[in-house]
Amino acid sequence: MPELRKDPIYGRWIIISTERGKRPSDFVSLEPPKKKAAFCPFDVGNEDKTPPEVQALRESGTRANTPGWTVRVVPNKFPALQIEGSLNRRGEGLYDKMNGIGAHEVIIETTDHDQEMSQFPVEHLERLLEVYRDRILDLRKDDRFKYILIFKNHGEAAGASLEHSHSQLIATPIIPRRVIAELRGSRQHFELKERCIYCDIVNHELSSGKRVVHQNENYVSFAPFAPRFPFETWVVPKVHDSKFENRRFGTYRDLAEIFKDALTRINRALNNPPYNFVLHTAPCQDPELEHYHWHFEIMPKLTKVAGFEWGTGFYINPTPPEDAADYLRQIDLGNGQH
Amino acid sequence: MPELRKDPIYGRWIIISTERGKRPSDFVSLEPPKKKAAFCPFDVGNEDKTPPEVQALRESGTRANTPGWTVRVVPNKFPALQIEGSLNRRGEGLYDKMNGIGAHEVIIETTDHDQEMSQFPVEHLERLLEVYRDRILDLRKDDRFKYILIFKNHGEAAGASLEHSHSQLIATPIIPRRVIAELRGSRQHFELKERCIYCDIVNHELSSGKRVVHQNENYVSFAPFAPRFPFETWVVPKVHDSKFENRRFGTYRDLAEIFKDALTRINRALNNPPYNFVLHTAPCQDPELEHYHWHFEIMPKLTKVAGFEWGTGFYINPTPPEDAADYLRQIDLGNGQH
Numbered sequence: 001m002p003e004l005r006k007d008p009i010y011g012r013w014i015i016i017s018t019e020r021g022k023r024p025s026d027f028v029s030l031e032p033p034k035k036k037a038a039f040c041p042f043d044v045g046n047e048d049k050t051p052p053e054v055q056a057l058r059e060s061g062t063r064a065n066t067p068g069w070t071v072r073v074v075p076n077k078f079p080a081l082q083i084e085g086s087l088n089r090r091g092e093g094l095y096d097k098m099n100g101i102g103a104h105e106v107i108i109e110t111t112d113h114d115q116e117m118s119q120f121p122v123e124h125l126e127r128l129l130e131v132y133r134d135r136i137l138d139l140r141k142d143d144r145f146k147y148i149l150i151f152k153n154h155g156e157a158a159g160a161s162l163e164h165s166h167s168q169l170i171a172t173p174i175i176p177r178r179v180i181a182e183l184r185g186s187r188q189h190f191e192l193k194e195r196c197i198y199c200d201i202v203n204h205e206l207s208s209g210k211r212v213v214h215q216n217e218n219y220v221s222f223a224p225f226a227p228r229f230p231f232e233t234w235v236v237p238k239v240h241d242s243k244f245e246n247r248r249f250g251t252y253r254d255l256a257e258i259f260k261d262a263l264t265r266i267n268r269a270l271n272n273p274p275y276n277f278v279l280h281t282a283p284c285q286d287p288e289l290e291h292y293h294w295h296f297e298i299m300p301k302l303t304k305v306a307g308f309e310w311g312t313g314f315y316i317n318p319t320p321p322e323d324a325a326d327y328l329r330q331i332d333l334g335n336g337q338h
Numbered sequence: 339m340p341e342l343r344k345d346p347i348y349g350r351w352i353i354i355s356t357e358r359g360k361r362p363s364d365f366v367s368l369e370p371p372k373k374k375a376a377f378c379p380f381d382v383g384n385e386d387k388t389p390p391e392v393q394a395l396r397e398s399g400t401r402a403n404t405p406g407w408t409v410r411v412v413p414n415k416f417p418a419l420q421i422e423g424s425l426n427r428r429g430e431g432l433y434d435k436m437n438g439i440g441a442h443e444v445i446i447e448t449t450d451h452d453q454e455m456s457q458f459p460v461e462h463l464e465r466l467l468e469v470y471r472d473r474i475l476d477l478r479k480d481d482r483f484k485y486i487l488i489f490k491n492h493g494e495a496a497g498a499s500l501e502h503s504h505s506q507l508i509a510t511p512i513i514p515r516r517v518i519a520e521l522r523g524s525r526q527h528f529e530l531k532e533r534c535i536y537c538d539i540v541n542h543e544l545s546s547g548k549r550v551v552h553q554n555e556n557y558v559s560f561a562p563f564a565p566r567f568p569f570e571t572w573v574v575p576k577v578h579d580s581k582f583e584n585r586r587f588g589t590y591r592d593l594a595e596i597f598k599d600a601l602t603r604i605n606r607a608l609n610n611p612p613y614n615f616v617l618h619t620a621p622c623q624d625p626e627l628e629h630y631h632w633h634f635e636i637m638p639k640l641t642k643v644a645g646f647e648w649g650t651g652f653y654i655n656p657t658p659p660e661d662a663a664d665y666l667r668q669i670d671l672g673n674g675q676h
Contacts, residue, residue: 002419002438004511012515015438017418080355080646080654081340093542094535095563100340100353151645159644168645173342176650177350197432204431225433278649299648306497307489307506308418310637311616312514316418 003320005226009185009197010178014226014315022230022318024269024327027302041077042108042164050074054105055134057127070124071131072108073169079104080170087144087173103139103171107131107150113164116272117154118263125256128167132279133252135169136245140284145171147179148284155274158301175283182280183292190291198293199240201225206238211325214261218254221262223321223328230303230319231270231328233262235296242289244281259296265328266300274301341658343564347523347535348516352564352653360568360656362607362665365640379415380446380502388412392443393472395465408462409469410446411507417442418508425482425511441477441509445469445488451502454610455492456601463594466505470617471590473507474583478622483509485517486622493612496639513621520618521630528629536631537578539563544576549663552599556592559600561659561666568641568657569608569666571600573634580627582619597634603666604638612639 003016041049047065055073062068075083081102089098109117109128120128136148152167153159175183189197205211205222213221213233221235235258241248249255266275281294309315341354379387385403393411400406413421419440427436447455447466458466474486490505491497513521527535543549543560551559551571559573573596579586587593604613619632647653 001423002417004436004438006434008432008434013512015418017438079340080353085339092563093546094346094538096344096346098342100342100355147650149646149649151649153642153644157642159642170646170650172650172652174351176652178649178651181651200432208431225430276645276648278645280649297648304491304495304497305643306491307614307616308487308508310614310635311487311489311516311618312485312508312510313516313519314510314514 007226010181011185012313014228014317016320017316017318018320027230027270027273040113040162040164042162042166043113044111051077055131057131070111071128073131073135074106076104076106101144101173103145103169105135105169107167107169109165109167115165117165118260118267120260122256122260125260126252129252129255133245133247136284139171143285144173146283146285147172147175150279152277158274158276179280179283186291196240196291196293198236198295202236202238210322213265213325213328214258216254216258218249219258221258223325225321227317227321228315229299230317231266231300231324233266233298235259235262236293240293242282242292242294244279244294262298264333265331266298268331269327270300270302275299276301345564348519349523350651352566352655354658355654355656356658365568365608365611378451378500378502380500380504381451382449389415393469395469408449409466411469411473412444414442414444439482439511441483441507443473443507445505445507447503447505453503455503456598456605458598460594460598463598464590467590467593471583471585474622477509481623482511484621484623485510485513488617490615496612496614517618517621524629534578534629534631536574536633540574540576548660551603551663551666552596554592554596556587557596559596561663563659565655565659566653567637568655569604569638569662571604571636573597573600574631578631580620580630580632582617582632600636602671603669604636606669607665608638608640613637614639
């Protein structure tokens with residue numbers, strides 16, 4: 001019997017379609033093999049082929065826009081939003097529009113063209129998370145920006161146009177509707193219970209254990225109860241915190257560890273699938289929020305979003321999250337790689 | 339300068355990313371060539387390879403589940419929702435779920451394995467639209483169903499798993515959130531203006547003309563002001579009507595004509611792209627609604643939905659709808675095909 005499940009924060013229903021029940025092996029090799037591009041603007045030595053860097057982790061003594069970096073942040077050469085100008089909100093007949101003001105940056109995660117995020121040493125991943133934080137702290141000073149989204153597209157089917165491992169940041173002049181829906185849902189729960197719904201979910205998942213993938217002192221990774229996509233995995237701090245950029249636990253070491261763990265399990269279970277991840281954190285101009293809780297959502301792209309999803313906002317997911325978590329837990333991380 | 343535009347009904351912002359401005363030729367051949375499947379369960383003679391038909395247009399005297407049909411409706415062999423049973427709404431800790439009750443049908447649109455919907459004679463398309471109507475009228479008698487969505491996935495990248503031209507129907511036990519958002523947005527407009535917002539949009543588009551693709555006596559096709567996707571095209575009745583199944587204009591002849599026109603233009607402009615369409619009509623158990631207006635949304639699948647879209651609910655569209663409509667208007671339909 002298929003099951004309809006409701007996301008407790010967002011209010012979205014999804015269909016766990018057990019008739020179509022799928023194991024990891026049903027999804028393999030959707031991603032075509034990498035084609036080595038003739039030229040990569042993110043490779044060392046090509047620093048002048050990107051817009052000038054806005055931040056970089058570099059060996060001391062090296063100059064901006066030259067080799068010597070380990071993580072490098074540059075404006076997107078084809079930005080979706082433009083940094084200069086004012087919003088100029090205006091009408092056109094019954095329609096509303098404004099200028100596309102915002103920031104669009106690319107975070108080049110590594111100098112190694114062939115290294116995938118899950119292969120980064122934990123220390124390097126920790127540095128990268130610190131760069132995410134630095135960019136948010138820097139950009140939130142610009143009060144035109146109401147939200148800063150960090151995300152990653154990995155693999156062509158997940159929207160990556162360059163294979164060299166990179167994440168992106170877009171700062172937007174309005175709070176995105178998906179975040180507004182999360183804020184609204186979590187506020188409703190708080191008004192009713194005087195507790196953060198994400199804290200409730202973390203406690204529920206830790207005590208039930210059946211959707212948990214991994215945990216360490218400060219974080220837990222789990223398959224959410226009502227995932228849109230097969231093998232969708234969230235990484236959430238155990239203690240309440242509304243903003244990623246707070247770095248409440250002093251360091252991102254534990255976060256780097258659990259993030260690497262999650263990506264490694266997903267890659268091994270699903271044979272290096274295309275995926276997206278997004279960082280959801282409280283709006284950058286808001287104060288700390290009692291009802292909201294930052295988190296990462298990792299979404300392997302194994303199924304096609306089609307007419308039914310576009311027409312309804314429902315999602316059909318052929319893999320129950322309990323099964324997905326079980327598969328991911330059983331992945332052998334062996335050989336000291338981890 | 340990129341532009342942020344707000345969908346006046348749904349409230350969704352989209353980014354018209356002029357930096358990435360794309361013409362039809364930038365999108366060509368995303369769809370791999372058709373692979374002739376060894377076996378097609380929708381071909382004439384294979385009627386026993388599908389579940390028994392629930393409706394068919396057939397030559398008189400032919401028996402169900404044998405050749406002699408022109409349009410054939412069967413239950414989906416791998417249904418996302420199941421028709422037997424009760425909803426049994428229940429909780430699981432802080433989560434909510436219910437049984438996946440609903441209907442999932444496949445409408446086999448033609449006996450010709452190789453004919454694409456835009457190639458159907460107008461008369462055949464008119465019959466097909468009547469079948470859509472018949473299915474809605476039949477299924478709405480079951481009061482477990484709150485919504486009936488008709489949609490089509492064309493091409494592998496748009497989620498079609500079989501190439502033989504077919505549409506689908508899913509009846510759901512709850513009104514989908516996307517439809518709820520349209521109902522809410524259009525009700526707000528009605529409360530303010532005492533007019534249907536779709537009627538206002540139709541009038542605005544007809545008088546401005548710059549986003550109109552085609553019109554006939556009863557319908558208009560146009561690129562919406564804030565489209566999620568390049569070349570997204572809506573087909574809307576000119577006169578107010580909340581339910582597709584009313585067949586307010588007596589016949590679907592004009593609708594078949596404009597639908598064929600839209601699909602033909604899209605196919606020629608974009609070289610037979612993958613696409614989805616959805617029919618949005620008022621919830622099947624609701625009375626007629628003054629504020630809501632049924633319509634088709636046709637969405638070519640030319641861009642990848644990636645981390646930014648998943649994280650925000652914004653969409654980045656590289657083709658302004660005014661340009662898309664202009665390209666589509668200029669398509670030469672020549673040679674009496676049309």
